[in-house]
Amino acid sequence: MPSVSDSPIDSARQDLLQRSVGAANIAGGIRDVDASGGYVVGIVGPWGSGKTSIVNMIGEALRHEPALPIIEFNPWMFSGTDELVQTFFRELAAQMRLKDPKVAAIAESVNTYADLLSPVEALPVFGAWFSRFRGAAKVIAEYQARRQGSIADQRHKLSAELAKLDRPIVVVIDDIDRLESTEVRDIFKLVRLTASFPNIVYVLAFDRIRVEAALNQSGFDGRAYLEKIIQLGIDVPSVPNSVLLRLLGESLQKAVADLKVLERFDEDAWPDVLMEIVRPLIRNMRDVVRYCAAVRATCRTLGSQVELADVLALEAVRVFLPDVFQLVAAGRDGLTSTSPASFDQRHEDPRLKGQVEAVMAGAAQKPDVVKALIERIFPAARRHIGSNNYDSSWRSGWLRARRVAHPDVFALYLEQVSNDGMRAFSNAEKAFDVLGDESALDALLRSCQISELEDIVSALEAFETEFPADAVVPASRVLLNLLPNMPERPRGTMTFVDARLVVVRVVLRLLRRLDSPEKVMEAAGRILIEVPSFASRFELITIVGYREGAGHRLVSETDAKVLEKQFRDQLATAPPDRLAGEKGLLRLLYAPKFFGNEGDVVHVDPKDTQLARALLLDAQSIVRSQQMGTRSVQKAVRLTWNPLVEVLGGEPAVKEAVDALRSTADGEIESVIELADKYLAGWRPDEWGDD
Numbered sequence: 210m211p212s213v214s215d216s217p218i219d220s221a222r223q224d225l226l227q228r229s230v231g232a233a234n235i236a237g238g239i240r241d242v243d244a245s246g247g248y249v250v251g252i253v254g255p256w257g258s259g260k261t262s263i264v265n266m267i268g269e270a271l272r273h274e275p276a277l278p279i280i281e282f283n284p285w286m287f288s289g290t291d292e293l294v295q296t297f298f299r300e301l302a303a304q305m306r307l308k309d310p311k312v313a314a315i316a317e318s319v320n321t322y323a324d325l326l327s328p329v330e331a332l333p334v335f336g337a338w339f340s341r342f343r344g345a346a347k348v349i350a351e352y353q354a355r356r357q358g359s360i361a362d363q364r365h366k367l368s369a370e371l372a373k374l375d376r377p378i379v380v381v382i383d384d385i386d387r388l389e390s391t392e393v394r395d396i397f398k399l400v401r402l403t404a405s406f407p408n409i410v411y412v413l414a415f416d417r418i419r420v421e422a423a424l425n426q427s428g429f430d431g432r433a434y435l436e437k438i439i440q441l442g443i444d445v446p447s448v449p450n451s452v453l454l455r456l457l458g459e460s461l462q463k464a465v466a467d468l469k470v471l472e473r474f475d476e477d478a479w480p481d482v483l484m485e486i487v488r489p490l491i492r493n494m495r496d497v498v499r500y501c502a503a504v505r506a507t508c509r510t511l512g513s514q515v516e517l518a519d520v521l522a523l524e525a526v527r528v529f530l531p532d533v534f535q536l537v538a539a540g541r542d543g544l545t546s547t548s549p550a551s552f553d554q555r556h557e558d559p560r561l562k563g564q565v566e567a568v569m570a571g572a573a574q575k576p577d578v579v580k581a582l583i584e585r586i587f588p589a590a591r592r593h594i595g596s597n598n599y600d601s602s603w604r605s606g607w608l609r610a611r612r613v614a615h616p617d618v619f620a621l622y623l624e625q626v627s628n629d630g631m632r633a634f635s636n637a638e639k640a641f642d643v644l645g646d647e648s649a650l651d652a653l654l655r656s657c658q659i660s661e662l663e664d665i666v667s668a669l670e671a672f673e674t675e676f677p678a679d680a681v682v683p684a685s686r687v688l689l690n691l692l693p694n695m696p697e698r699p700r701g702t703m704t705f706v707d708a709r710l711v712v713v714r715v716v717l718r719l720l721r722r723l724d725s726p727e728k729v730m731e732a733a734g735r736i737l738i739e740v741p742s743f744a745s746r747f748e749l750i751t752i753v754g755y756r757e758g759a760g761h762r763l764v765s766e767t768d769a770k771v772l773e774k775q776f777r778d779q780l781a782t783a784p785p786d787r788l789a790g791e792k793g794l795l796r797l798l799y800a801p802k803f804f805g806n807e808g809d810v811v812h813v814d815p816k817d818t819q820l821a822r823a824l825l826l827d828a829q830s831i832v833r834s835q836q837m838g839t840r841s842v843q844k845a846v847r848l849t850w851n852p853l854v855e856v857l858g859g860e861p862a863v864k865e866a867v868d869a870l871r872s873t874a875d876g877e878i879e880s881v882i883e884l885a886d887k888y889l890a891g892w893r894p895d896e897w898g899d900d
Contacts, residue, residue, distance in 0.1 A: 219269070221270075225452070225494075226456075227452060228446065232269075232270060236267045246407060247408075248440055249400060249439050250442075251413050253415060253416070257494070259495075261414060277379050280301060280378060281383075282300055315370040318366060371408045379411075382411065393424070394424060397435075421435065453494075454483075457497050468508045470512060470517050470520075472513050473517055474516070474518060478518040482522045487522065489578050490530065490575065491525075500529075503524050510625045515611050519622070523613065530575060533568065533572055537582070540564030540565060541620070542561060543563070543564030543568075543593065544619070547604060565594065586614065587613070605671035609671045629661070629664060633661055633665045640653055640654060641672045644677065644683075650687045655691075666708075666715055670715060676718060676722045681722055685736045688715060690741075691712070692742065716749065726763060729763040730753075733749060743779070744796075747776065754772065777804065789820055791823075795856060796827075796852075810856050818866075821857070821869065822870055822878060824853060824857065825866070825870070830846070830849060848888055
């Protein structure tokens with residue numbers, strides 16, 4: 210595969226842009242030109258268009274027999290017209306001595322001419338001290354008059370000797386447009402002063418717009434000034450679209466070939482990304498090189514964690530539209546927030562739309578590209594610029610495909626550091642791969658940080674459409690057995706989802722992969738027998754049953770009642786120490802009340818201090834409230850009083866249990882006993898949770 214570099218090529222053999230024939234034709238024109246009065250050729254094109262490569266190929270063609278002497282002059286080290294002119298002729302003389310005998314013969318005349326052009330201050334006869342003596346100005350004036358006559362004589366002599374050459378000398382001055390504006394003007398003054406020497410052909414390479422602007426700053430009409438100097442102007446041809454696309458593809462392939470990122474590459478999405486986002490931003494081969502270097506650097510860090518087509522789109526914007534990219538980064542919420550299930554623009558957060566509109570407003574330079582970026586890469590934001598709505602049901606698919614349309618994936622791209630969401634999803638991917646292997650799945654999940662389990666289990670939902678039926682029983686067992694150990698996280702005032710519901714959702718989606726109530730009942734029996742926790746059993750029985758607002762009716766009503774009765778019987782006969790260790794004990798003992806008309810709570814003997822203590826501790830809850838006009842959140846401890854009273858058998862029984870615990874109370878139970886006494890005395894919090 211051809212190698213593409215940012216460096217200019219030296220030979221037609223390296224030409225990938227089909228420009229060598231044109232360069233050879235320019236060289237042929239230089240050979241044929243009448244250079245008796247000097248000649249100036251301009252190779253004109255914007256930065257990165259390949260001017261230097263064309264100049265190098267012209268030089269290569271001119272070195273073929275009969276070869277023309279080529280002298281390359283680098284003006285970067287000099288400033289000021291006087292120094293530049295003097296240095297030009299010294300450099301000309303030095304290179305002439307190296308070119309061929311005929312040219313070397315006149316090198317001394319050129320050198321003498323350069324000496325005469327030296328500033329007075331540089332001559333050894335004079336120094337800075339000379340100006341301190343009386344009459345210095347007069348002496349200098351007389352010297353300059355004599356010197357001016359010598360310059361004219363030497364110029365005439367040099368012109369005569371140059372005219373004797375049987376072929377012209379080609380002087381190449383490249384990268385003029387990279388100089389400061391004053392230096393650009395000095396170079397063209399040099400060319401104007403020296404362009405009339407016979408058999409001197411200048412080849413100048415520059416960006417016309419940049420040079421015209423520099424000349425305009427001196428009060429000249431830059432374009433007219435150039436027209437007087439440049440006798441043959443040649444615009445660098447545009448790269449054929451087919452060639453640029455081919456080289457772009459080859460360069461991208463080479464940039465990422467060893468990074469193992471092509472395993473996550475949406476080949477169906479790429480053509481639209483290429484033609485609507487990437488290609489409109491790339492003008493020349495220098496852009497190709499810059500872009501591919503950026504893509505490689507980003508892919509080195511991200512690997513295959515983000516869809517490559519998305520990376521390619523965003524890197525094009527980052528490299529060529531940096532101001533827009535900053536707006537894209539700042540507008541991440543607006544670009545990735547999905548619409549509510551029942552979408553109504555009246556309820557839309559105006560901040561989200563404002564962020565998307567800011568991205569579009571910053572795209573005056575390339576509005577079509579930025580619109581395509583939103584439509585192709587951030588579909589959730591389409592509703593702000595069109596009519597398409599994407600609700601939260603799309604997010605799991607974007608996450609699985611590692612599209613930046615998902616906020617966690619976009620955050621990973623921007624920050625290039627794996628965030629909590631992406632780490633959880635990465636582990637969920639591993640869990641999905643062993644979903645049907647109970648021991649492997651259990652070992653994997655228990656090896657993860659316990660604080661991350663909730664996010665990992667939640668991320669498994671992204672794979673629900675591919676859950677295999679043979680994974681239902683082993684995966685459900687593992688998840689339900691993990692549930693008692695999953696820690697409760699601090700929740701906000703308005704947060705209702707907890708670890709329990711996360712597990713319930715995934716187990717429900719697993720069970721739905723079975724296609725009949727009979728299969729669900731058979732699976733439920735196999736799961737329950739290997740799940741010792743009553744709390745986890747209760748979740749499974751609730752999922753498959755008919756409890757209002759909680760059950761999903763996955764088994765027949767008859768089978769649901771069988772499961773519920775078995776569960777209540779198991780609770781009622783369980784040893785106290787077994788029940789006391791259960792999480793959410795009060796909820797478990799009270800739950801059978803909702804199993805139907807025959808359901809009733811499981812009662813606890815108030816004299817059983819072990820169970821009474823466990824119940825009172827479990828009955829505690831923290832109520833959070835927030836008043837209008839303040840951000841502070843008030844917290845208050847409450848008891849789930851009515852269920853507690855019913856499970857213990859009435860308020861007298863609660864008092865009996867509290868009194869039995871009072872004599873052996875420790876720091877953990879003392880505050881609960883004190884609160885229970887308030888309830889027993891008739892106190893109740895109001896409906897807002899205030900005292």
